[in-house]
Amino acid sequence: MKFVGVDLAGNPKNETGFCVLDTVNSIKRVSTTLLHSDDEIIDKIMEISPVVTAIDAPLTFNGVERRCDRELRRYGALPVTLRGMEILAIRGSELARK
Structure with a gap:
């Protein structure tokens, strides 16, 4: 089985990390x-x-902070209303639609 992890950059000019975990038996x-x-x-x-x-x-x-965003901020997540996170969220949502 293969699993993929993507550490998405907000700007496509920057590097996005891409990791594959491949498990065959053990x-x-x-x-x-x-x-x-x-x-x-x-x-x-x-x-x-x-x-x-x-x-x-x-x-x-x-464009607005949701209740779940506020809850996640309690654990150290950056608010999606910050400009950098907003850019990342826009790119992430566009990628998810594709």
Whole structure:
């Protein structure tokens, strides 16, 4: 089974971390790479065909802080209303739609 983790950059000019965990029986293999564009990310995910893809970014954004956002801030998450997080949330939501 293959699992993918994406540490999404807010700006496609910056590097997005991409990690694959491949488990066959008890053997585990991890590989990493750096990607930039949404197309690169989607193409790589489609090529690997993982059972799960986890993206470290907000995947929805409506311009306001939701109750769940306030709760997560109690545990150290940055508010999505910060400009940098807003940019990340917009990119994350666009990527999720693709």
